Amino acid sequence: MKQYNFRFFNIISGLEQSGKSFYSIKLAKLYNQKGGIVFVYNPGRLEDYKGYSEVEIIGTKQTAAIILDKHQRRAYQRNPQIELFKFDGGIHRIKDFVKVLKGRSVYAFRIPNRADETLFFAALNWYAYNTLVLLDDCRPIFRYGLADGHIQFFNSKNHAGKKSSTPPVNGSRGLDIIGIFHNLDKVNRELYDYATHITLFAQNQLPDQSTVDNAEYYREIEKAYHELKNLEVYSAIEIGLRRPFYLRKTIISPSKVNQI
Numbered sequence: 001m002k003q004y005n006f007r008f009f010n011i012i013s014g015l016e017q018s019g020k021s022f023y024s025i026k027l028a029k030l031y032n033q034k035g036g037i038v039f040v041y042n043p044g045r046l047e048d049y050k051g052y053s054e055v056e057i058i059g060t061k062q063t064a065a066i067i068l069d070k071h072q073r074r075a076y077q078r079n080p081q082i083e084l085f086k087f088d089g090g091i092h093r094i095k096d097f098v099k100v101l102k103g104r105s106v107y108a109f110r111i112p113n114r115a116d117e118t119l120f121f122a123a124l125n126w127y128a129y130n131t132l133v134l135l136d137d138c139r140p141i142f143r144y145g146l147a148d149g150h151i152q153f154f155n156s157k158n159h160a161g162k163k164s165s166t167p168p169v170n171g172s173r174g175l176d177i178i179g180i181f182h183n184l185d186k187v188n189r190e191l192y193d194y195a196t197h198i199t200l201f202a203q204n205q206l207p208d209q210s211t212v213d214n215a216e217y218y219r220e221i222e223k224a225y226h227e228l229k230n231l232e233v234y235s236a237i238e239i240g241l242r243r244p245f246y247l248r249k250t251i252i253s254p255s256k257v258n259q260i
Contacts, residue, residue: 014201
């Protein structure tokens with residue numbers, strides 16, 4: 001993907017074995033080689049992420065149990081936040097996310113508590129920057145819509161990292177996002193408000209037009225859906241959703257992916 005001087009959110013959609021995961025992992029590898037953190041959330045097949053290390057997000061109940069002072073614990077319980085994570089045998093503060101994970105590629109399994117998961121997305125916005133967040137399977141994460149923490153995460157991606165213990169320098173503030181879906185009809189309508197690109201691999205059906213936020217988007221998606229049927233297997237079509245690449249179409253061949 002061509003890089004610009006602002007942060008991207010690429011919705012990548014395709015059937016199983018269509019090439020979407022391979023492409024996403026290639027982009028992640030390139031991102032890491034350029035010095036960025038790669039953080040995979042909700043990984044599907046761990047064998048796709050060989051060489052990645054595990055991060056465990058500590059939930060609010062666990063955090064409260066760690067706080068020994070009862071007054072501090074009660075204060076925390078009145079306003080719980082995601083404050084801690086486990087990595088490399090230690091417990092770290094989420095505000096040190098960049099300091100601890102700089103230059104690394106890591107993954108974390110889903111937080112089972114939806115309220116905590118929403119708080120975690122807000123925490124990423126406050127404390128992470130120069131990071132590619134790869135949401136490996138978005139459908140279960142956003143099955144019930146976008147909560148406040150999700151909206152903060154997407155809407156403020158260009159300015160993420162404001163509260164990090166390591167201040168961003170040289171324009172490194174902000175997050176980049178890849179969101180993977182198996183089918184276009186499962187993409188939340190609201191996500192189109194925040195996406196900069198959508199990349200389509202082979203699809204088995206078009207989404208209902210009512211699920212796509214913009215009529216122009218839908219027309220381009222429909223064209224790409226039919227065009228993909230005549231392209232080489234594992235090909236994709238990327239559509240720009242924001243200026244300066246609004247509705248610009250790029251065909252991504254398997255050979256291009258292999259060159260990343």
